[in-house]
Amino acid sequence: MSGNFPTCDRDRALRLLEQMIRIRRFEEKCVELYGAQKIRGFMHLYIGEEAVATGVMEQLCPEDAVSATYREHGQALARGVDPGKLMAEMYGKQQGCARGRGGSMHIFDASTRFYGGNGIVAGGLPVAVGLALADRMQNRRNVTACFFGEGAVAEGEFHESMNLAALWRLPVLFVCENNLYAMGTALRISESATDIARKAEAYDVASAAVDGMDVLAVAEAARRAVDVVREGRPYLLECRTYRFRAHSMFDAELYRPKEEVAQWKKRDPITLFVAQMQDAGVLRDEDVRELERRVEREVAEAVSFAEAGNWEPVEDLTRFVYSEKSRL
Amino acid sequence: MSDSAATNKTTYREAIREGLREALCSDSRVFLMGEDVGHYGGCFAVSRGLLEEFGAERVRDTPLAESAFVGAGIGAALGGMRPIVEIMTVNFSLLALDQIMNTAATLLHMSGGQFNVPIVIRMATGGGKQLAAQHSHSLEGWYAHIPGLTILTPATMEDARHMLGAALREPDPVLIFENQTLYPLEGDSPEPASNFDITRAAVRRPGRDATLVTYGAGLHKSLAAAETLAAEGVDVEVLDLRVLRPLDDATIIESIGKTHRALVVDDGWRSGGISAEIAARIMEQAFFELDAPVARLCGAEVPMPYSKHLELAALPQPETIAETVRKLVNKHG
Ligand SMILES: Cc1ncc(C[n+]2csc(CCOP(=O)(O)OP(=O)(O)O)c2C)c(N)n1
Numbered sequence: 026m027s028g029n030f031p032t033c034d035r036d037r038a039l040r041l042l043e044q045m046i047r048i049r050r051f052e053e054k055c056v057e058l059y060g061a062q063k064i065r066g067f068m069h070l071y072i073g074e075e076a077v078a079t080g081v082m083e084q085l086c087p088e089d090a091v092s093a094t095y096r097e098h099g100q101a102l103a104r105g106v107d108p109g110k111l112m113a114e115m116y117g118k119q120q121g122c123a124r125g126r127g128g129s130m131h132i133f134d135a136s137t138r139f140y141g142g143n144g145i146v147a148g149g150l151p152v153a154v155g156l157a158l159a160d161r162m163q164n165r166r167n168v169t170a171c172f173f174g175e176g177a178v179a180e181g182e183f184h185e186s187m188n189l190a191a192l193w194r195l196p197v198l199f200v201c202e203n204n205l206y207a208m209g210t211a212l213r214i215s216e217s218a219t220d221i222a223r224k225a226e227a228y229d230v231a232s233a234a235v236d237g238m239d240v241l242a243v244a245e246a247a248r249r250a251v252d253v254v255r256e257g258r259p260y261l262l263e264c265r266t267y268r269f270r271a272h273s274m275f276d277a278e279l280y281r282p283k284e285e286v287a288q289w290k291k292r293d294p295i296t297l298f299v300a301q302m303q304d305a306g307v308l309r310d311e312d313v314r315e316l317e318r319r320v321e322r323e324v325a326e327a328v329s330f331a332e333a334g335n336w337e338p339v340e341d342l343t344r345f346v347y348s349e350k351s352r353l
Numbered sequence: 354m355s356d357s358a359a360t361n362k363t364t365y366r367e368a369i370r371e372g373l374r375e376a377l378c379s380d381s382r383v384f385l386m387g388e389d390v391g392h393y394g395g396c397f398a399v400s401r402g403l404l405e406e407f408g409a410e411r412v413r414d415t416p417l418a419e420s421a422f423v424g425a426g427i428g429a430a431l432g433g434m435r436p437i438v439e440i441m442t443v444n445f446s447l448l449a450l451d452q453i454m455n456t457a458a459t460l461l462h463m464s465g466g467q468f469n470v471p472i473v474i475r476m477a478t479g480g481g482k483q484l485a486a487q488h489s490h491s492l493e494g495w496y497a498h499i500p501g502l503t504i505l506t507p508a509t510m511e512d513a514r515h516m517l518g519a520a521l522r523e524p525d526p527v528l529i530f531e532n533q534t535l536y537p538l539e540g541d542s543p544e545p546a547s548n549f550d551i552t553r554a555a556v557r558r559p560g561r562d563a564t565l566v567t568y569g570a571g572l573h574k575s576l577a578a579a580e581t582l583a584a585e586g587v588d589v590e591v592l593d594l595r596v597l598r599p600l601d602d603a604t605i606i607e608s609i610g611k612t613h614r615a616l617v618v619d620d621g622w623r624s625g626g627i628s629a630e631i632a633a634r635i636m637e638q639a640f641f642e643l644d645a646p647v648a649r650l651c652g653a654e655v656p657m658p659y660s661k662h663l664e665l666a667a668l669p670q671p672e673t674i675a676e677t678v679r680k681l682v683n684k685h686g
Binding site: 090123126134135144148155156157159160169181192346348349 | 455
């Protein structure tokens with residue numbers, strides 16, 4: 026386990042740990058706020074999957090583009106979307122990153138090239154292909170990272186997008202977050218062939234599968250993948266992970282045994298990484314305390330920011346259906 | 354057209370091709386993609402020759418994957434390009450409906466105004482060529498239901514030639530519906546245009562006794578009916594909507610103010626169709642101008658049949674339009 030550490034200095038390890046803890050605490054706060062009915066609508070949590078967004082996002086540059094799914098709070102935070110604006114969006118406030126018109130499932134942020142949240146399973150894949158096409162046609166060496174769940178692999182858009190990206194040699198990093206369940210449908214009852222990384226072969230796309238609970242392993246696999254993508258070839262990275270919470274806030278979790286969940290929780294990406302750092306002797310107890318305090322403050326500030334925000338005047342209801350003409 | 358204008362003949366198909374060529378020449382961000390737009394020359398031969406002229410990067414053949422290449426067009430638009438995506442016919446656009454409606458039309462709003470999508474999607478529409486129920490429908494009125502889209506229906510040489518350029522100047526998604534029966538239509542070469550309008554309906558034939566509100570293939574059938582009726586002393590105005598969304602209410606209402614009678618002619622289905630919307634707007638905005646209830650002549654409510662006589666019967670024709678107008682002008686409110 027500590028074998029990765031020679032390549033990971035203390036500062037970097039602390040940054041990765043902090044990012045995962047930030048996502049975890051933010052999500053826990055969201056649960057609380059959902060209970061208090063401050064956040065409404067569908068909400069999907071990233072708890073258990075933090076290592077994936079954290080490890081992948083570390084490999085991207087500010088010029089790169091990111092697209093994700095309705096389960097995208099973690100990607101948004103890891104990408105650097107302002108937590109206050111993110112929280113305000115979930116409150117539905119005008120100060121939200123999408124002025125409260127998107128909500129939890131539709132986080133957008135132009136300043137970090139975060140092209141959403143998408144409520145349509147697999148809907149983001151063709152768009153990511155197009156973003157990469159624009160980069161290629163304009164000779165920009167950017168990467169478009171596209172996150173999606175293993176459920177999306179059953180959709181036609183996954184296959185159409187893999188083919189197009191390979192055919193046109195487009196710099197798309199496809200990141201499949203395989204948490205084994207699409208809502209309540211297990212991978213094994215929905216796919217004839219369950220090895221997702223291998224599906225890439227059919228499209229002549231390079232691929233790898235990685236332990237999505239091990240942030241350093243994800244980071245290393247993503248680094249290799251991004252190297253390929255930056256040379257102008259797509260790549261499929263399957264991150265094998267697990268969601269610890271229900272699919273959304275409305276889910277009795279009838280489809281998986283409690284023991285299975287307990288088993289996976291033993292491989293919690295945060296505890297795992299803390300143990301790795303301790304083994305390697307690069308983590309002190311006060312590090313964790315300090316880091317938790319900082320994150321707690323940040324989350325509290327995000328909540329205050331959201332609370333202090335205002336509702337967009339109803340007179341603005343029909344804005345942003347068409348561009349306000351001065352834009353272009 | 355002015356006397357000095359060149360009176361070269363062209364076709365609707367060539368006019369669209371000229372529009373494409375001009376767009377590709379004048380802006381390096383523009384590219385065309387779709388099934389068989391390149392090596393085949395376009396399934397209706399619209400893009401013939403463009404691959405040779407502009408190369409495979411900018412006249413891009415795609416796999417049979419409507420959802421992916423429409424989505425890729427959206428992404429490319431977000432990334433700074435000005436894609437023109439061609440879908441062979443409106444029927445196949447249903448495989449990309451998710452991207453058109455759930456992404457292109459919603460992104461600007463969902464992102465709180467951050468991400469506009471300057472994409473143009475062209476497709477053939479309409480019946481009349483005995484292609485039966487999977488290649489013949491007129492679903493443009495259906496698309497006009499969707500906020501965030503602009504829906505254009507070129508029916509004249511000018512519109513075929515110039516609507517595309519104007520659409521590419523829009524910051525938001527524009528869908529252009531080319532009625533497939535119009536491709537061989539001949540007419541005078543349109544003059545060059547700047548700041549070409551894509552917001553207003555146009556009166557194509559002024560008249561006093563009734564207004565035919567129509568678009569696309571319906572325009573030509575309505576003009577033919579108007580000729581027949583003129584010989585009988587009935588003088589109808591023919592109004593070409595040009596834009597199905599947003600509808601130009603003002604021009605419609607102005608015409609009703611003059612003729613006091615309206616017949617909406619639409620190849621699309623009647624129930625829940627654009628004709629219902631137009632009738633409702635006339636009722637809402639010009640009820641007291643009307644001398645008779647608004648009439649509608651629409652496509653029959655069946656999947657399009659193959660057999661010629663049935664297909665003819667399923668669509669408004671000059672004869673049925675004329676007959677409906679006769680009844681309309683004899684009605685008194
Ligand atoms: C096209 C489409 N079909 C169905 C749904 C309903 N739905 C929402 S999430 C989901 C499961 C998707 O699972 P997966 O892709 O594995 O992602 P995860 O939720 O596990 O992160 C389904 C079926 C949807 N949003 N979009």
